[in-house]
Amino acid sequence: MRRIIEGRSSIAVAKGVFYNPKMSKLRDVSVMFLKAVKPKNARLLDATAATGVRGIRYRVEAGIKDITMLDINASAYRNAKANAKTNRVKAKIIGKSLQEFAGSSHEAFDVIDLDPFGSPAPLVHDALKLSKDGTLLMITATDTATLCGAEGSACLRIYGSQPIHNELCHEGGVRILLNFIAREAAQFNFGVEPLLSIADMHYMRVFVALRRGASRAAESVKASGPVAYCSRCHNFTCKQGMTAQISSKCGYCGATMRLFGPMWLGNLKNSNFVSKMAGISGKYGEKTAAFLHALDAELDLPFFYSIPKITSYLRSSSVPMNIVIAKIANKSAVSRTHFEKDSIKTDAGINEVIAATKFVSKNV
Numbered sequence: 001m002r003r004i005i006e007g008r009s010s011i012a013v014a015k016g017v018f019y020n021p022k023m024s025k026l027r028d029v030s031v032m033f034l035k036a037v038k039p040k041n042a043r044l045l046d047a048t049a050a051t052g053v054r055g056i057r058y059r060v061e062a063g064i065k066d067i068t069m070l071d072i073n074a075s076a077y078r079n080a081k082a083n084a085k086t087n088r089v090k091a092k093i094i095g096k097s098l099q100e101f102a103g104s105s106h107e108a109f110d111v112i113d114l115d116p117f118g119s120p121a122p123l124v125h126d127a128l129k130l131s132k133d134g135t136l137l138m139i140t141a142t143d144t145a146t147l148c149g150a151e152g153s154a155c156l157r158i159y160g161s162q163p164i165h166n167e168l169c170h171e172g173g174v175r176i177l178l179n180f181i182a183r184e185a186a187q188f189n190f191g192v193e194p195l196l197s198i199a200d201m202h203y204m205r206v207f208v209a210l211r212r213g214a215s216r217a218a219e220s221v222k223a224s225g226p227v228a229y230c231s232r233c234h235n236f237t238c239k240q241g242m243t244a245q246i247s248s249k250c251g252y253c254g255a256t257m258r259l260f261g262p263m264w265l266g267n268l269k270n271s272n273f274v275s276k277m278a279g280i281s282g283k284y285g286e287k288t289a290a291f292l293h294a295l296d297a298e299l300d301l302p303f304f305y306s307i308p309k310i311t312s313y314l315r316s317s318s319v320p321m322n323i324v325i326a327k328i329a330n331k332s333a334v335s336r337t338h339f340e341k342d343s344i345k346t347d348a349g350i351n352e353v354i355a356a357t358k359f360v361s362k363n364v
């Protein structure tokens with residue numbers, strides 16, 4: 001049996017039980033999230049526990065005292081039980097599926113972690129059955145081919161949205177996942193407040209607070225809407241509202257834009273929490289800390305402009321990103337984005353972005 005150390009926990013990985021060392025960064029982020037939010041007397045459900053590494057780390061590092069772990073797989077159940085014992089973590093460990101547990105339990109949890117294989121969509125409804133006002137959902141999706149548009153019809157079937165298959169696809173996927181969660185939550189009279197949303201490597205992860213109330217639920221559903229994208233000049237527009245209309249004629253170059261969505265067009269994060277997380281990220285290694293600081297610095301606006309795509313539209317040579325950013329920053333808010341390299345989020349329109357790129361390409 002393999003044994004690894006992650007955070008302050010020692011985890012044995014039994015044969016046939018899932019453990020991906022590459023996801024330790026994401027587990028670090030989840031520990032930091034719980035440390036930043038500090039849910040008091042929280043009851044936490046790790047619904048897809050595998051080795052139990054998450055539940056154990058949430059107890060040991062984030063101080064969550066009341067932990068329940070589930071896994072449908074009998075080897076995983078035994079493995080999580082043994083790991084909890086080795087790490088002296090008292091936890092309820094149950095060898096049941098989330099669906100079976102949600103069908104028979106009348107408990108409500110303060111924090112629920114969903115980290116399944118592939119799409120979390122089939123599990124969200126059952127997680128909501130175990131939720132209450134203020135519950136924090138931490139949800140991973142690794143079906144990025146679906147959410148990023150490589151398998152467009154699967155995305156329509158599973159998430160009810162048309163995905164974008166271009167440079168906007170990672171942010172688009174996160175917004176499709178949030179739209180899906182908001183619609184599911186609305187059936188239980190919950191609105192959603194995303195506290196942090198990430199796309200990295202082959203996964204997406206969203207951290208969402210549930211807010212009880214029929215009008216909040218309706219507002220959350222109305223926070224989604226269509227997105228239009230111009231594949232000639234790389235302009236985009238979007239508008240909140242389930243029946244929102246947007247023009248399919250590009251306001252910059254006049255080409256016909258393609259329509260995508262619906263996607264969540266509200267906030268992707270709560271800046272207070274993300275700043276707190278960045279503040280404590282130092283002890284999780286340089287790379288993770290840099291990632292958290294980038295998330296903290298990122299403007300919370302829908303979508304971005306890829307500067308290499310803009311220079312290729314302009315048929316100009318590549319330009320130094322920092323100078324384009326400095327030029328736009330004279331007039332407008334601007335930041336990089338973790339969703340795509342060499343890309344910027346800004347409240348400036350495409351006219352200003354193209355003017356700044358042209359200026360830098362001619363003068364630098």
Ligand SMILES: C[S@@+](CC[C@H](N)C(=O)[O-])C[C@H]1O[C@@H](n2cnc3c(N)ncnc32)[C@H](O)[C@@H]1O
Binds near residue numbers: 049050054071096116
């Ligand atoms: C990707 S692994 C979880 C990895 C773990 N959270 C970690 O960070 O190492 C997914 C786990 O979910 C379990 N699983 C799949 N469907 C489930 C269900 N419906 N209810 C509970 N567990 C389930 C699988 O047996 C598997 O152990």
Ligand SMILES: [Zn+2]
Binds near residue numbers: 230234250252254
């Ligand atoms: Zn255009």
